[in-house]
Amino acid sequence: MNSQDLQSNATLKDVAAAAGVSLATVDRVINGRPGVSDKTTRKVNDAIERLNFHPLAAAAELARSRPCRFAVLLPRGDNRFMADIADNIRAQAAWFRARRIAVEIIETNVFDADTLAAELAALTGRFEGAAVVALDHPRIRAAIDDLVESGMAVVTLVSDVPSSRRAHYVGIDNIAAGRTAGSLIGRFLGGRSGRVGVVTGSAALRDHAERLFGFGQVIAEEHPGLSLLPPVEGRDDPQQNRALVARLLADAPDLVALYNTGEGAAGIGAALADAGAARRILCVGHELTPDSRRLLLDGTFAALVVQDPGHEARSMARVLRALVSGRPILPAQEQIRVEVILRDNLP
Amino acid sequence: MNSQDLQSNATLKDVAAAAGVSLATVDRVINGRPGVSDKTTRKVNDAIERLNFHPLAAAAELARSRPCRFAVLLPRGDNRFMADIADNIRAQAAWFRARRIAVEIIETNVFDADTLAAELAALTGRFEGAAVVALDHPRIRAAIDDLVESGMAVVTLVSDVPSSRRAHYVGIDNIAAGRTAGSLIGRFLGGRSGRVGVVTGSAALRDHAERLFGFGQVIAEEHPGLSLLPPVEGRDDPQQNRALVARLLADAPDLVALYNTGEGAAGIGAALADAGAARRILCVGHELTPDSRRLLLDGTFAALVVQDPGHEARSMARVLRALVSGRPILPAQEQIRVEVILRDNLP
DNA sequence: CTGTTAGCGCGTTCAA
C-alpha cells in the first residue's frame, strides 16, 4: 500500500525538455492559458504525465506573490463569541503577514440593514476579499451581490445569506445545531413532560431563527410530552435575559427546561440562581465563553452546542485565499461542525 | 480596531540596506546562526523592528525546499476507523506532492510488540519523520526513543505512548472521551438504575483502557444507581462482539445500557436486534463508520463519541512538517477534539 | 502560436 513510491520531483524545466518546448509553453498548458496548438498541448500533457510532474506550491506562490487585502465585518458590541472570532483572526496575524495578506477587522452595527449595506458598499475597490457576519435582508443581499459583481471574493461568516451570490459560507448548519439542542434536552429529560422556555437573541438573525426552527422540529416530532413556550428575545444581553428568565420562572411552574439560542448565558444563570432553580431546570445553550464554561462546570447548563471560532477563522482565511487566487478549496477541511460540549469534553 | 494598517512588505534586502549590512548577515541574525558581532546583531534587529519585516513564507520554503519522507504506521486489518485515517492521508496526496513530501503508509501488526518494534527500527535512516499508532509497551517505547535519538521526528497517532520521547501526540484525550460517554449514558438514562455492559477491543491498547477508566470514573461518581459489568473483550470484531453481547443480554436481565469502547458496532447492533432489545438498551460507542452511522440513524445507538480522522491526518502532516523544518506548531489548531455525534449533528 | 528573459524573496555556498 505504499503511497508515493513514484515521488518524482520533476520540474517545469524537465517537462519542457521532455516535450521539446519552452518553459512558457508548458506554463500556458498547465495554467490553461490560451495560445497553444492542440498538438503541442498533447505533447506537453504527455510529458507531464510521463514525468509525473506536480508544480511546487512554494515556487508558484513566490512567483505570483501579489499582496492582497481582506476585510472582516463583525458585529460591534460585547458579544463574546464574536470577540473570540476576532481574537482568533488576530492570532493568525503571523500567518497572514507571511503571505502578504492584510486583514482589516471592521466592527459595525450588523443589526441595521442600512448601516451594514453602506459599510459593505464602502469596501468596493479597497479589498480583494471580504468575510461578513450578515443579516439576512434584501438590502444586504443586494450589497453582497454588488461586491461580487465588482470582482470581490465574498464569504458569509457564522450567519449565512444563502440567496446572495456569496462564494462560500463559513459556519455551521444552524438547523442541525437547533435540532441537536432539542435532542439533548429531550433525552436528558428522559421522558419527563412539561414546558420548555426558549430565550433567543433576535429573530432577525438567520442563525438564531434556524436554531429555533430545528429545535422546535425535534421537540414536536420526538418529545410530545414537552411543549414550547413562546420564545422571548433578549438580544443576547445578560441583563435582559435575566429579567426574561425570572418572569418565565414565575409564570410557568411546570417549566422543566430552558433553551438559549444565543449568548447571554450569564443572565440565565443568575435568574436561575436567584430562584434557587439552578440544577433543577435543565439548560442547554450555545457557544463556549467564560460564562457558559463556568455554568457548564457548575452544572447549571447540561450541555452546550458550539462551533469552533478558531476553525472558522482559519477556514475563512484559507477559503478567501483560495478564492482570490482561483484555486480549489477542500470541502472536507472547511466544513464547520456542530459540536456538543459536556462538562467532560470541555476543551 | 484595524488589524494591520502597518502591513510593510519589507524584504530582506530592505532590511540589509537599512542596517547597512549584507543579505547574508541579516539572514544569520534572523535564523540565529553564529558569527555575527553583537553590535551588528543590534543594528540588524533594529532595522527589522523599524521596517516591521516578516519573511515571506513561500520564498523561504522555496529556497529551503528539501524533499522529505514520512512514514505512517497503521494497524493492519479491517478496522474501519484506521482505514478512514489512511484514506484521509491519501486524500492529501496533492498537498504532500506540492511540498515534495513523500508519505509511505505501512500497515503492520500493531498488537504484537516485537513486530511493531522491528518495523519501527526498520524506519531508521529511510525517513525524516514518522507517525505511529502504537501499543503502549516498553519495547515500543524504546523503539520510538531510538528513532528520536537517530534524529527522526516521531509523533504518536490515535493512541499515545506518553512515556516515550515522541515529539507530539496526534489524537484525543481518551479519558475525557470515556467520561463523555459515561455522562451521556448516565444522563440519557435519566436516573434509572441498572447494570451497564461494557464491550472493549483490547485492554492492551492505551486508548481503549483510558476510555474505560474515564467511563468508570463518571459512572461511579455521578451515577450511583448504575453498576458496571466486567468488560468483555471482542477485539473490535463484529462477530465476537455479537456473541459477547448476546451472552450479556441473556445473563443480565437488568441490563439498561451498553458501552462500546471501540469498533465492531455492527456486532452489537446485530445481537440487540436478535434479542429484540434494539432501542430498549441504551447504546453509546465510538467513531463514525458506515455501520455506526446506520445504527445511530436507526436509533440503536443514542450517541457516538468521535474524533475527526480528517483533522488527525492533516494535523499529523502539519506537525511532522513543522518538526522536520524546525518551525513552531500552533497548539490550538492541532488539538483534536472529543466530539459528540447525535443523529441530529451527523456530518 | 512560441520562446527568451528577468525577476519573485530567501538560503547557502564560497571567498574575503
Next chain:
DNA sequence: TTGAACGCGCTAACAG
C-alpha cells in the same frame, strides 16, 4: 566576522 553571487521552481512581460 562579513559579503557577493548563485540557485530554488515558477510566472509574466516582451519579443519574435
